[in-house]
Amino acid sequence: xxxxxxxxxxxxxxxxxxxxxxxxxxxxxxxxxxxxxxxxxxxxxxxxxxxxxxxxxxxxxxxxxxxxxxxxxxxxxxxxxxxxxxxxxxxxxxxxxxxxxxxxxxxxxxxxxxxxxxxxxxxxxxxxxxxxxxxxxxxxxxxxxxxxxxxxxxxxxxxxxxxxxxxxxxxxxxxxxxxxxxxxxxxxxxxxxxxxxxxxxxxxxxxxxxxxxxxxxxxxxxxxxxxxxxxxxxxxxxxxxxxxxxxxxxxxxxxxxxxxxxxxxxxxxxxxxxxxxxxxxxxxxxxxxxxxxxxxxxxxxxxxxxxxxxx
Amino acid sequence: xxxxxxxxxxxxxxxxxxxxxxxxxxxxxxxxxxxxxxxxxxxxxxxxxxxxxxxxxxxxxxxxxxxxxxxxxxxxxxxxxxxxxxxxxxxxxxxxxxxxxxxxxxxxxxxxxxxxxxxxxxxxxxxxxxxxxxxxxxxxxxxxxxxxxxxxxxxxxxxxxxxxxxxxxxxxxxxxxxxxxxxxxxxxxxxxxxxxxxxxxxxxxxxxxxxxxxxxxxxxxxxxxxxxxxxxxxxxxxxxxxxxxxxxxxxxxxxxxxxxxxxxxxxxxxxxxxxxxxxxxxxxxxxxxxxxxxxxxxxxxxxxxxxxxxx
Numbered sequence: 001x002x003x004x005x006x007x008x009x010x011x012x013x014x015x016x017x018x019x020x021x022x023x024x025x026x027x028x029x030x031x032x033x034x035x036x037x038x039x040x041x042x043x044x045x046x047x048x049x050x051x052x053x054x055x056x057x058x059x060x061x062x063x064x065x066x067x068x069x070x071x072x073x074x075x076x077x078x079x080x081x082x083x084x085x086x087x088x089x090x091x092x093x094x095x096x097x098x099x100x101x102x103x104x105x106x107x108x109x110x111x112x113x114x115x116x117x118x119x120x121x122x123x124x125x126x127x128x129x130x131x132x133x134x135x136x137x138x139x140x141x142x143x144x145x146x147x148x149x150x151x152x153x154x155x156x157x158x159x160x161x162x163x164x165x166x167x168x169x170x171x172x173x174x175x176x177x178x179x180x181x182x183x184x185x186x187x188x189x190x191x192x193x194x195x196x197x198x199x200x201x202x203x204x205x206x207x208x209x210x211x212x213x214x215x216x217x218x219x220x221x222x223x224x225x226x227x228x229x230x231x232x233x234x235x236x237x238x239x240x241x242x243x244x245x246x247x248x249x250x251x252x253x254x255x256x257x258x259x260x261x262x263x264x265x266x267x268x269x270x271x272x273x274x275x276x277x278x279x280x281x282x283x284x285x286x287x288x289x290x291x292x293x294x295x296x297x298x299x300x301x302x303x304x305x306x307x308x309x310x311x
Numbered sequence: 312x313x314x315x316x317x318x319x320x321x322x323x324x325x326x327x328x329x330x331x332x333x334x335x336x337x338x339x340x341x342x343x344x345x346x347x348x349x350x351x352x353x354x355x356x357x358x359x360x361x362x363x364x365x366x367x368x369x370x371x372x373x374x375x376x377x378x379x380x381x382x383x384x385x386x387x388x389x390x391x392x393x394x395x396x397x398x399x400x401x402x403x404x405x406x407x408x409x410x411x412x413x414x415x416x417x418x419x420x421x422x423x424x425x426x427x428x429x430x431x432x433x434x435x436x437x438x439x440x441x442x443x444x445x446x447x448x449x450x451x452x453x454x455x456x457x458x459x460x461x462x463x464x465x466x467x468x469x470x471x472x473x474x475x476x477x478x479x480x481x482x483x484x485x486x487x488x489x490x491x492x493x494x495x496x497x498x499x500x501x502x503x504x505x506x507x508x509x510x511x512x513x514x515x516x517x518x519x520x521x522x523x524x525x526x527x528x529x530x531x532x533x534x535x536x537x538x539x540x541x542x543x544x545x546x547x548x549x550x551x552x553x554x555x556x557x558x559x560x561x562x563x564x565x566x567x568x569x570x571x572x573x574x575x576x577x578x579x580x581x582x583x584x585x586x587x588x589x590x591x592x593x594x595x596x597x598x599x600x601x602x603x604x605x606x607x608x609x610x611x612x613x614x615x616x617x618x619x620x621x622x
Contacts, residue, residue: 002496106615149615181609183571184530185313209523211609212564212602216527219495241613245606253523260494291523295556298492298522302552304417304460 007042016236037071049085065092096136104147139165146181180210191224204228214249234280234288250290318353327547348382360396376403407447415458450476457492491521502535515539525560545591545599561601
């Protein structure tokens with residue numbers, strides 16, 4: 001059975017903008033985060049305290065965090081890759097830290113220059129610092145639902161990485177379909193087993209729509225008890241392995257479907273659509289890749305035509 | 312539980328091409344139908360015996376049917392709106408007739424110049440002729456899952472139209488989300504109730520991806536016992552109420568997801584993708600609007616990069 005409500009983590013300002021080649025001015029980022037914070041999303045993933053040389057787009061993380069208005073009730077999350085980043089995130093007063101780890105070794109080596117367990121080792125002091133400071137921690141598992149280099153990642157691997165996070169005190173995990181290859185059977189199986197194997201943990205899904213399956217995957221996630229989902233306004237963020245294809249599932253597409261199904265997200269869909277159609281394209285210089293931004297909502301009716309046609 | 316196999320009705324040559332403004336040459340249509348017939352789809356909806364003035368694009372229906380190769384095991388379906396069309400379809404030796412009726416009165420008036428029951432009245436001699444000649448009949452219910460003029464269509468209306476078809480001897484029904492407004496909760500509810508209320512009928516789903524929900528809707532359809540789906544190569548066919556938005560769900564997107572889920576369609580995905588990427592764009596003069604045609608299949612692996620990045 002589907003739940004009656006779900007929480008949306010808006011990841012456009014970090015995961016989305018990170019994929020943009022043209023630098024988005026700091027003031028534009030701040031305006032976007034502020035606007036997103038007022039749409040009713042539970043969390044805004046605002047920026048990343050990664051090394052500026054690794055992601056020049058987010059080199060202004062500190063200024064962004066200092067410049068935004070904090071809307072009460074909204075969690076401001078940042079990506080934290082290492083102790084240096086954690087210290088900056090603490091200074092910036094981020095509510096939640098997104099920790100990143102690839103479930104597959106080859107993706108981990110490609111992204112972090114070390115295998116999964118070596119990367120976890122490096123996160124240990126970050127986790128300790130976060131727990132010490134009562135920061136909410138989200139243990140990310142990139143490629144948990146498929147790796148561009150290895151293909152399917154065995155459930156046992158996902159289980160073990162979740163278990164390792166859990167043993168370190170991280171109880172909230174983000175299960176990611178990083179390159180949009182997961183299908184509903186895999187998502188159903190993975191999320192059911194994770195809930196059964198780790199009853200004291202909560203799981204969120206990070207889905208990409210690269211092959212059109214994001215909403216189907218989200219649906220089976222809901223059925224398997226997931227109630228928190230990452231999504232990106234205007235579908236910001238592409239797929240590095242499929243140029244021109246969709247990346248992150250669009251927030252407005254998620255909210256639209258859930259609203260039709262009677263599942264409350266608290267998000268003002270009209271406000272989100274307004275951002276997807278205007279503010280986002282102006283910020284990044286190209287149109288939003290989302291079905292609902294293009295087609296409009298299901299409940300907008302059309303006047304019946306006067307002119308009658310031959311049948 | 313999901314079934315282990317599903318059947319694909321390829322509707323690109325009729326429902327897809329009908330939305331194209333530029334006339335597609337008869338030889339091109341024939342080549343496309345022949346190629347589609349060899350991909351493993353169970354049915355090809357080849358053309359429409361509608362009045363040539365109503366749909367000039369398909370004015371060559373007779374020549375198309377006379378020109379194609381019939382692949383053994385493939386059902387060749389045509390749209391039949393009236394007795395004149397039925398006689399032409401009989402002459403052409405079509406295996407299956409698609410009957411069209413709108414579940415909502417305003418859509419019926421807009422498309423067929425009469426309300427649903429008046430339109431059904433007009434189909435009666437067509438149905439009689441089909442049954443007399445042992446043609447397979449598919450009773451279409453356009454707007455069954457939502458109407459662009461009226462919004463949600465009550466289940467009681469869908470039930471009554473199915474019942475009327477059934478009483479006339481039509482046991483196979485096509486439940487259509489004509490303008491891509493249905494959500495998974497509606498599809499689940501509708502298909503479960505139809506199966507319960509009409510155990511001697513079979514139902515296929517005709518889904519549009521206008522708001523990104525087609526594969527989610529297909530998934531709940533499968534769970535509710537539907538095993539036959541319309542789909543259109545390259546996503547051919549737009550949505551008249553949302554210019555630029557997606558229309559029919561793309562065959563390759565459907566086959567790709569089902570294949571990942573271990574549900575056999577018999578369709579050669581590589582062959583279908585080849586058509587979506589090359590033959591279809593050449594035929595209609597624009598690219599295919601399908602996720603898998605753009606992004607490639609989930610199981611295509613990438614070489615792990617040599618260059619290692621800063622983390």
